[in-house]
Amino acid sequence: MRVAIAADHGGFEQKEQLKAYIAELGHEVEDFGTTNEKSVDYPDYALPVAQAVSSGSADRGVLVCGTGIGMALTADKVAGVRASSITSPQFAELFRQHNNGNVVCLSGRFVDLDVNKEIVKVFLSTDFEGGRHAQRVEKIMALDD
Template identity: 70%
Template sequence: MRVAIASDHAGFEQKQLLAAYLAEDLAQDVLDLGPDSDDRVDYPDFANKVAHAVANGDAEYGVLVCGTGIGMALTADKVAGIRASSITTPEFAALFREHNDGNVVCLSGRFVDLDVNKQIIKTFLTTEFGGGRHQQRVDKIMANDNR
């Protein structure tokens, strides 16, 4: 599975470590979309890169890391076909996948410990969408892309 990852300057350090975790521990094909340093950047630029990679099929899932995960989620979710959310616990990651068929997880590099973010990513990538009654709700959410 291919996972696109990016960050802003606040999430850069964790992004580097999480990309290695994805590749080495979870055996994922990682598409690192930047940045290449912790110099100040604008998070929407990198959220858009990952969101478009997932929406275009260049990656199955996306991981974004900024200070809180909130700005990345707001930006990524604007891209048609993307269901992004700021996730702070593995339990929320499981529900995000099960109930919402989430495809871009947004993480806090400042307020959530690296080990917890690793657990969130693992849960996000290994939890299946529940379908059934949840599919109808996801369809209603995604209808907003066509307006």
């Protein structure tokens, strides 16, 4: 699977470790920045990841900021993206199963790295259930029009 990843200054440290972890899981990772902990604007990093997922050049996206909230707000503005701030592996599983989520947004300041690793693992390994959820996702995606 091709995974696009990025972070702002609040998520930089965890992004670096998550990038290596995703590669260890056997996925191809493309890093869209940032490259240090200097203060930056999270929309500048969420946008290229969301665009990569929307265009199909990446299968899934992982974004990390202080809370995950700003990244989710930004990424979800891009047509074709279903992004959410996720704080537990259980939510990651449901996000994939019920919402066919394609960009997970993580908190680099309030969620431990080990928990974020498990969230990413679940996010990348869980399939969309389809069925009754497919109609609901179609309704959500129609709002992009």
